[in-house]
Structure formats: structure tokens, C-alpha cells
Amino acid sequence: MDGVLSALIAITGTLLGSSVTHVFQRRASAHDQIFAAQQQLRSDRMAVYSDFAGALTEFRRGQQDRWHRKNEDPDGSAFSEARTEAYRLRGIALHALFRVQLIASAHTLIDTAQRAYALTSDLHKASDKTELSALGAQARETLEQFIKIASSDVQ
Template identity: 60%
Template sequence: MDSAISALVAVLGTLLGSTVAYLFQRKSAERTESFTHRQQLRAERMAVYSDFAGAVTEFRRSQYDRWHRKNEDPDSTDSSEARLESYRLKGVAQHELFRVRLIASSTAVAEGARNAFEAASQLHDASSKTELRGNGNEAKEILERFISLASNDVR
């Protein structure tokens, strides 16, 4: 009888040990999976936000070029090419804006991106070089605000 009780205690101890080890391993695997997911999302957000900032910067530059070419000679091929290039870069920036809206964790980040895109979109409408410069500086500041919001989102 003593040997049967000893065997039963040994089996129960083994089962309990296996169960506890399983629970600890499962908890550890869940933590590792959660950490990996957070790191992957952080890296993806950094890439998307960076791509958006680069696209808006290029779009803003093309808007300057478009404005200057239009004011030099509105009917020239340079003016037409600058306009077409600004349309192309607007499409690229808009695509990046959609990516930001899909991955942003807050509406403030998405709204900041939209504001940066819109500010760059309106540059070519300036009526003077002074207005262009002022609007350009404002667009740059709005993009900087987006970058601040985005950097908080990836920390």
C-alpha cells in the first residue's frame, strides 16, 4: 500500500510539475509574441511616417518649382513639365498619406499628416514670391508638427 501511495504521489508530482512548466512556457511565449508584434508595428510606423515626410518634402519642392516656372513663362514646356511633376508627386504624397491614416494609432497623427499634405498642396496658388515663401515656411512647420506627433507614436 505504501508503494502505491508513493507511486501515486510521484505521478501527481510529475503531472503538477509538467503543468506548471507548460503554463510558464505559454506565458513566456505570449510575452515574446507580444513584444515582437509591438516591435514590428513600431518599425512599420517609423517607415511609413518617414516615407510620408519624404514624399511631402518632395511634393513641396515640386510646388516651388511649379510656381517659379509658371511665373517665368506660363506657356513654356518647363512650366507644363513642372506642373505634371507636381501632379505626380502629389499622387505619391497622397498614397503615403493613406498609409499613415491606416497605421496611425491616433487621430492626431492622421490629422497632422493631412494638414501637412494640404499645406504643401496649396503652395502653387501663392500670388507673390513673399507669399510663396511664407506659405512654404508654414508648410514646413506643419510637417515638423506631424513629425513630432509621429515620433511620440513610435516611442
């Protein structure tokens, strides 16, 4: 009788130990999956935000070049080429903005990105060099605000 009781206790202990180990392994696995997903999202956000900043910087440069070429010779081929390049850069920046809208977790981040894009889009409408410089600085500062907000989104 003592042998049967000892065997039952041993079997119960083994089953209990196996069950507890299984539960802890499932929790650890779930934790690892969540951690991996968070790291992937962080990495994706860093890439998207960085791409947006780069695309907007290039778009701003293209818009300023467009403005200068127009003021030099509005009927010249240099202006036509600069305008075409500005349109191309606008498309790239808009695509990057859409990616930000898809992945960002905060509305303030999206709003700031949209504001930076809009300011950059309007650069070519400046009436003189002083206004172009002021609008360019405002667009750059808004992009810097975007980067500041984005950095907290990837922490």
C-alpha cells in the same frame, strides 16, 4: 502500501510540474508573440511616417518649382514639365498620406498629416514670392509637428 503512496505522490508531482511548466511556456510564448507584433507595428509605423515626410518634402519642392516655372514663363515647356512633375509628386504624397491614415494610432497625427498635405497642395497658388515663402514655411512647420507627434507614436 508505502510504496504505492510514494509512487502516487511522485506521479502527481510529475504531472503537476509538467502542467505548471506548460502554463508558463504558453504565457511566455504569448508574451513573445505580443512583443514581436508590437515591434513589427513600430517598424511599420517608422517606415510609413518617414516615407510620408520624404514624399511631402519632395512634393513641396515640386510645388515651389512649379510656381517658379509658371512665373518665369506660364506658356513655356518648363512650366508644363514642372506642373506634370508636381502632379506626379502629389500622387506619391497622397499615397503616403493614405498609409499614415491606415497605420496611425492617434487622430491628432492624422489631422496634422492632412493639414501638412493640404498646405503643401496649395503652395502653387501663392500670389507672390513672399506668400510662397510664408506658405512653404508653414507647410514645413506643420510637417515638423507631424514628425514630433509621430515620434511619440513609435516609442
